[in-house]
Amino acid sequence: xxxxxxxxxxxxxxxxxxxxxxxxxxxxxxxxxxxxxxxxxxxxxxxxxxxxxxxxxxxxxxxxxxxxxxxxxxxxxxxxxxxxxxxxxxxxxxxxxxxxxxxxxxxxxxxxxxxxxxxxxxxxxxxxxxxxxxxxxxxxxxxxxxxxxxxxxxxxxxxxxxxxxxxxxxxxxxxxxxxxxxxxxxxxxxxxxxxxxxxxxxxxxxxxxxxxxxxxxxxxxxxxxxxxxxxxxxxxxxxxxxxxxxxxxxxxxxxxxxxxxxxxxxxxxxxxxxxxxxxxxxxxxxxxxxxxxxxxxxxxxxxxxxxxxxxxxxxxxxxxxxxxxxxxxxxxxxxxxxxxxxxxxxxxxxxxxxxxxxxxxxxxxxxxxxxxxxxxxxxxxxxxxxxxxxxxxxxxxxxxxxxxxxxxxxxxxxxxxxxxxxxxxxxxxxxxxxxxxxxxxxxxxxxxxxxxxxxxxxxxxxxxxxxxxxxxxxxxxxxxxxxxxxxxxxxxxxxxxxxxxxxxxxxxxxxxxxx
Amino acid sequence: xxxxxxxxxxxxxxxxxxxxxxxxxxxxxxxxxxxxxxxxxxxxxxxxxxxxxxxxxxxxxxxxxxxxxxxxxxxxxxxxxxxxxxxxxxxxxxxxxxxxxxxxxxxxxxxxxxxxxxxxxxxxxxxxxxxxxxxxxxxxxxxxxxxxxxxxxxxxxxxxxxxxxxxxxxxxxxxxxxxxxxxxxxxxxxxxxxxxxxxxxxxxxxxxxxxxxxxxxxxxxxxxxxxxxxxxxxxxxxxxxxxxxxxxxxxxxxxxxxxxxxxxxxxxxxxxxxxxxxxxxxxxxxxxxxxxxxxxxxxxxxxxxxxxxxxxxxxxxxxxxxxxxxxxxxxxxxxxxxxxxxxxxxxxxxxxxxxxxxxxxxxxxxxxxxxxxxxxxxxxxxxxxxxxxxxxxxxxxxxxxxxxxxxxxxxxxxxxxxxxxxxxxxxxxxxxxxxxxxxxxxxxxxxxxxxxxxxxxx
Numbered sequence: 001x002x003x004x005x006x007x008x009x010x011x012x013x014x015x016x017x018x019x020x021x022x023x024x025x026x027x028x029x030x031x032x033x034x035x036x037x038x039x040x041x042x043x044x045x046x047x048x049x050x051x052x053x054x055x056x057x058x059x060x061x062x063x064x065x066x067x068x069x070x071x072x073x074x075x076x077x078x079x080x081x082x083x084x085x086x087x088x089x090x091x092x093x094x095x096x097x098x099x100x101x102x103x104x105x106x107x108x109x110x111x112x113x114x115x116x117x118x119x120x121x122x123x124x125x126x127x128x129x130x131x132x133x134x135x136x137x138x139x140x141x142x143x144x145x146x147x148x149x150x151x152x153x154x155x156x157x158x159x160x161x162x163x164x165x166x167x168x169x170x171x172x173x174x175x176x177x178x179x180x181x182x183x184x185x186x187x188x189x190x191x192x193x194x195x196x197x198x199x200x201x202x203x204x205x206x207x208x209x210x211x212x213x214x215x216x217x218x219x220x221x222x223x224x225x226x227x228x229x230x231x232x233x234x235x236x237x238x239x240x241x242x243x244x245x246x247x248x249x250x251x252x253x254x255x256x257x258x259x260x261x262x263x264x265x266x267x268x269x270x271x272x273x274x275x276x277x278x279x280x281x282x283x284x285x286x287x288x289x290x291x292x293x294x295x296x297x298x299x300x301x302x303x304x305x306x307x308x309x310x311x312x313x314x315x316x317x318x319x320x321x322x323x324x325x326x327x328x329x330x331x332x333x334x335x336x337x338x339x340x341x342x343x344x345x346x347x348x349x350x351x352x353x354x355x356x357x358x359x360x361x362x363x364x365x366x367x368x369x370x371x372x373x374x375x376x377x378x379x380x381x382x383x384x385x386x387x388x389x390x391x392x393x394x395x396x397x398x399x400x401x402x403x404x405x406x407x408x409x410x411x412x413x414x415x416x417x418x419x420x421x422x423x424x425x426x427x428x429x430x431x432x433x434x435x436x437x438x439x440x441x442x443x444x445x446x447x448x449x450x451x452x453x454x455x456x457x458x459x460x461x462x463x464x465x466x467x468x469x470x471x472x473x474x475x476x477x478x479x480x481x482x483x484x485x486x487x488x489x490x491x492x493x494x495x496x497x498x499x500x501x502x503x504x505x506x507x508x509x510x511x512x513x514x515x
Numbered sequence: 516x517x518x519x520x521x522x523x524x525x526x527x528x529x530x531x532x533x534x535x536x537x538x539x540x541x542x543x544x545x546x547x548x549x550x551x552x553x554x555x556x557x558x559x560x561x562x563x564x565x566x567x568x569x570x571x572x573x574x575x576x577x578x579x580x581x582x583x584x585x586x587x588x589x590x591x592x593x594x595x596x597x598x599x600x601x602x603x604x605x606x607x608x609x610x611x612x613x614x615x616x617x618x619x620x621x622x623x624x625x626x627x628x629x630x631x632x633x634x635x636x637x638x639x640x641x642x643x644x645x646x647x648x649x650x651x652x653x654x655x656x657x658x659x660x661x662x663x664x665x666x667x668x669x670x671x672x673x674x675x676x677x678x679x680x681x682x683x684x685x686x687x688x689x690x691x692x693x694x695x696x697x698x699x700x701x702x703x704x705x706x707x708x709x710x711x712x713x714x715x716x717x718x719x720x721x722x723x724x725x726x727x728x729x730x731x732x733x734x735x736x737x738x739x740x741x742x743x744x745x746x747x748x749x750x751x752x753x754x755x756x757x758x759x760x761x762x763x764x765x766x767x768x769x770x771x772x773x774x775x776x777x778x779x780x781x782x783x784x785x786x787x788x789x790x791x792x793x794x795x796x797x798x799x800x801x802x803x804x805x806x807x808x809x810x811x812x813x814x815x816x817x818x819x820x821x822x823x824x825x826x827x828x829x830x831x832x833x834x835x836x837x838x839x840x841x842x843x844x845x846x847x848x849x850x851x852x853x854x855x856x857x858x859x860x861x862x863x864x865x866x867x868x869x870x871x872x873x874x875x876x877x878x879x880x881x882x883x884x885x886x887x888x889x890x891x892x893x894x895x896x897x898x899x900x901x902x903x904x905x906x907x908x909x910x911x912x913x914x915x916x917x918x919x920x921x922x923x924x925x926x927x928x929x930x931x932x933x934x935x936x937x938x939x940x941x942x943x944x945x946x947x948x949x950x951x952x953x954x955x956x957x958x959x960x961x962x963x964x965x966x967x968x969x970x971x972x973x
Binding site: 093094096097101102105108109111112113119182183185186188189192193206207208209210213215251255256257273275341344345346347348359361362447448450451452456457458471478479 | 596620621622635638642658659661662663664667668670672690691692745746775803804805806807809810814867870871872873874876877880881933936940941944945947948951961962965968972
């Protein structure tokens with residue numbers, strides 16, 4: 001019975017579905033407005049699925065699974081798919097537009113004012129009072145003569161039909177026409193931008209609200225031959241891989257290109273480009289070492305401190321713990337920058353304090369050490385927190401039993417405490433490894449990958465893969481999203497493999513301890 | 516004890532999730548286009564002008580004055596007729612002018628501050644149709660803005676063009692078209708603490724000697740404050756590179772830069788490298804990598820260094836410090852040419868996708884080109900006006916502005932071509948390496964090789 005079914009609906013579900021519907025009602029018209037039909041389809045589908053799942057009495061399991069699945073699709077699957085898709089294009093600075101946009105923009109950029117031509121005072125007018133109808137230009141030239149300009153060309157207007165501004169000569173009223181105000185002129189928007197009155201060897205276009213100039217294109221596009229011709233020099237530019245290149249072989253390329261598919265070129269560049277391939281394995285090795293050492297040092301220090309703090313006879317444990325958590329409470333961004341200034345060779349705190357002259361961020365090994373030290377400082381409180389919690393979970397009776405059996409404290413720690421802690425902490429260590437593998441912030445804020453070995457500005461001594469990729473993709477010719485996506489995808493596979501192996505290991509570990 | 520055993524699919528999913536998270540992280544970091552952190556001179560200026568900004572050359576941490584300093588991408592204000600985007604420092608300055616323009620035209624104008632990486636935010640937003648009508652930025656952006664189809668040429672009349680200083684007009688001209696309305700020029704100069712050392716040294720050698728004397732006399736602890744940092748700073752080094760006869764790009768017949776002529780390994784550039792080594796950490800120890808954008812100005816204002824090489828953005832801090840100072844051109848090396856700093860210009864650009872092109876053109880072409888407006892802009896942000904008449908007025912009352920302008924006499928226009936983004940990184944790193952003791956010839960050749968390779972690829 002429908003009424004019974006409704007009666008069984010709990011009100012939070014009804015409210016939730018109501019909110020979803022309200023959201024759809026708000027977004028769908030906006031999407032329709034922009035002709036984003038894929039967006040409309042997605043919005044409708046999501047609303048329908050959510051409404052069905054939450055209003056149907058049978059889909060109880062789905063009620064818990066669907067939101068997570070949708071979020072997974074939106075925040076994980078979609079970015080991954082998008083990144084992979086971008087990896088097969090040349091998308092980036094100079095190749096952001098579509099082909100037709102690029103052609104239009106090249107022509108628009110080529111408009112020059114006709115040499116020697118005088119400006120016109122401009123009034124825009126419509127037939128009726130409605131500004132949304134078709135419009136014409138009333139142009140007053142330097143001699144005060146008025147002409148009407150429309151898409152067919154210029155027609156003289158007798159002075160008797162118009163009144164003009166005594167100083168500028170701008171037309172104020174015209175018989176039979178309705179002169180638009182500045183706001184109305186601006187409101188014509190795209191229509192005004194594309195409106196041009198043809199003349200003998202050019203066209204008249206508006207500039208600002210009340211002026212017009214005679215312009216001409218210096219780039220002509222031949223849609224049949226797909227060529228662009230510079231009318232001033234006569235150079236012909238041919239379409240080639242998302243660019244217009246000079247056909248005379250001079251290597252000249254027009255500045256605006258468009259996005260095209262490039263197949264596996266970006267992946268190929270990783271293998272063939274010397275600047276990328278050369279230092280790749282050096283960077284990979286340091287990335288692995290950095291991630292591993294970061295995890296090892298933070299975990300080691302965190303565990304040590306947790307064990308010390310765990311001692312029941314220690315007084316003022318709370319205070320110590322709070323102090324130890326302090327680095328965790330400070331924004332990592334700020335503290336990294338503070339560390340960076342402390343490492344300064346001549347003015348930094350460290351050298352002043354110890355009276356040393358270590359170039360902390362200038363020498364290869366010193367810089368690596370500095371990066372690890374800062375990362376240790378940033379990371380140990382987290383491990384301390386986790387380990388403290390896990391130590392509480394170690395069954396006291398097991399420890400007692402071991403002690404009664406004559407085990408030394410060290411032995412108790414190794415055989416009873418550690419296994420429990422490790423099982424709990426292992427997934428976190430793997431996640432921490434993954435995080436540090438891509439710990440862009442610490443590297444970028446501390447060293448920007450430097451110092452650089454002689455002859456390489458692409459890979460510094462402290463560069464990890466992600467900071468190295470970042471410089472490769474954005475350092476040279478502006479942003480190269482295609483290339484960076486390709487490398488990101490390769491890192492994605494690498495981290496995936498490492499994590500997979502890691503989780504497999506954990507499982508084996510758990511099986512051992514579970515026995 | 517029964518434990519939950521994760522099954523193989525669970526493990527695989529978990530691994531995939533971790534990996535996916537890293538990929539999306541990678542995606543995030545790549546979403547901000549121009550990193551050229553060590554490089555972009557405009558961002559150097561921007562961050563230098565805010566004393567407290569911790570991350571020197573990276574403009575990302577501009578003060579929180581901006582409303583849109585959140586990490587979310589900026590979006591144009593939908594409720595006004597004309598939208599202007601600018602960086603956080605300039606926004607309050609422009610607000611008043613926008614208001615007066617709005618009042619006289621009966622429209623509403625909004626000035627939005629974009630705190631993080633304005634250039635790439637603008638390019639991205641414009642491509643998505645959410646950009647402003649007008650954007651304010653340095654002229655070295657032009658090449659990139661044009662190649663992405665985000666700005667349109669501005670049809671200035673011959674009279675309007677003639678009213679600007681020649682360098683300012685050259686700086687906004689790209690591929691023969693004028694793309695922006697310039698409003699202020701900026702370049703490096705030498706600022707002297709006259710209580711510690713004599714002003715206007717004739718040569719670099721004299722300056723170093725004066726500086727070292729001040730250190731010996733206990734008046735200062737550093738002979739010179741010239742920011743280099745571990746990654747190098749090709750913008751601040753440019754005056755000296757030019758003095759030794761080096762250049763970055765050669766010029767074509769029409770005087771514009773030619774990206775196929777890279778002069779980083781020219782004889783002049785190598786002579787410059789030799790000078791760097793001479794004054795570097797293994798030599799006279801006057802040029803130091805430990806002086807960076809974070810401490811360069813404060814070394815001077817605290818009296819620790821008698822000389823500072825910096826731009827008009829440092830002027831406010833220097834004036835506040837209450838020391839007696841003098842501004843003169845950066846001195847060139849003895850027996851070599853005069854120093855050739857980059858001359859950059861701050862300009863207004865009209866978006867190619869502007870929703871209100873007519874108003875935006877009206878504002879830039881007919882309002883910003885007025886003398887009183889440029890003078891008023893100077894009053895709130897003391898930089899040399901680009902309009903000749905305004906400059907003449909201002910320089911009469913403000914000798915600092917005239918001094919900065921004089922320091923640009925031998926300057927070269929900051930390249931607008933996109934190929935310049937391939938230069939900042941390698942050149943800066945090479946310079947820092949030489950200062951640290953690397954072989955000058957190898958370092959400059961290596962940098963040139965890398966720059967040429969990057970340009971060939973683009």
